């Protein structure tokens with residue numbers, strides 16, 4: 001069997017995407033979704049593997065800029081659309097796609113690659129590791145009350161057409177992205193993803209709705225996009241509110257939006273997925289257990305150019321540490337690096353011959369990269385080795401952020 005891997009041509013997109021749908025089980029996406037992803041596909045960054053005329057493998061990348069601790073944005077390849085035909089699995093097609101893609105990302109100068117995994121077991125071998133988790137809630141709003149902060153009553157809420165309110169919502173998103181690591185800065189076209197609302201995917205829920213929160217001076221301080229799913233049982237109405245997004249710039253706006261969603265008549269549950277794990281909602285509710293919180297892995301990070309990636313973020317405490325790094329898949333990252341940050345000048349990450357303080361693989365650094373996974377926790381799992389006493393606690397303090405990293409949407 002001779003397989004050919006090459007960059008996609010635009011006129012091959014439909015065949016390539018049909019292959020991808022088949023790799024994911026053969027259920028077709030809605031027309032709306034397909035057209036959005038056609039528009040968002042960066043063809044020159046899309047790889048296809050062909051067995052004759054048949055597409056049997058795919059991998060794409062979006063050109064993102066990802067927020068990192070300290071508020072900076074790092075160029076990042078958003079790895080996507082990975083699939084291998086059921087007839088061609090477990091013979092190295094994905095491995096060859098990952099090899100080519102990471103080489104291309106490196107050559108293109110992006111220090112980081114990111115993805116969300118269909119299955120967490122797939123990507124570790126290529127150096128990816130989970131750097132952000134997400135929270136899900138299903139709040140029993142018939143039993144759970146909200147304790148709102150001062151100022152909540154002054155927030156004005158108005159229902160708006162999601163399309164018409166988009167510019168206001170996007171301004172809120174852009175400001176939040178400077179505050180929280182893990183958020184992709186919006187690239188042109190991506191704002192449309194939040195408006196996707198194919199009727200065939202609503203599962204009995206309403207069309208997408210938007211509520212905008214305004215301060216007394218009229219400035220927009222937050223918004224929520226949601227659907228209402230009516231349900232009835234013998235005891236009466238028991239519908240649900242399905243929250244797609246809730247972004248707010250201050251505590252009063254966040255509380256006002258949640259209070260509104262909790263209070264929608266004929267509903268008794270508010271469900272939200274893809275929330276930050278430190279969502280303030282957990283501190284507003286009277287009964288966090290009845291919010292039924294769940295946590296799962298969300299954003300996976302791969303450090304492609306280790307020194308540039310580590311130098312692109314800020315650290316929460318002064319740092320001077322020598323890292324002995326293992327990286328089998330991208331050996332240019334392997335070896336000994338001195339990472340220094342004094343909080344004033346630029347962060348430096350340079351090769352050194354000095355004795356190492358910590359020994360770890362590139363995956364542990366990827367996990368810790370956005371500040372959401374502590375090096376001390378990884379050390380307790382035996383995945384970071386401390387070679388000089390005190391180095392672990394100091395490095396862990398510097399890497400860990402005070403805001404949990406968060407990926408608000410899939411890609």
Ligand SMILES: CC(=O)SCCNC(=O)CCNC(=O)[C@H](O)C(C)(C)COP(=O)(O)OP(=O)(O)OC[C@H]1O[C@@H](n2cnc3c(N)ncnc32)[C@H](O)[C@@H]1OP(=O)(O)O
Pocket residue numbers: 023024079080081082083084085088089090091092093094095096115116117118119121122125
């Ligand atoms: C970012 C995204 O787009 S995530 C979406 C990923 N795509 C999907 O989940 C669609 C359905 N699955 C598939 O298309 C394929 O099974 C893929 C892409 C996951 C794997 O493709 P393959 O070509 O079979 O992978 P390949 O043969 O290169 O396997 C490499 C290694 O990963 C392992 N592996 C592959 N898939 C999986 C999996 N789903 N779970 C665990 N291990 C896996 C293989 O066993 C192999 O291990 P080895 O090196 O120890 O032998």
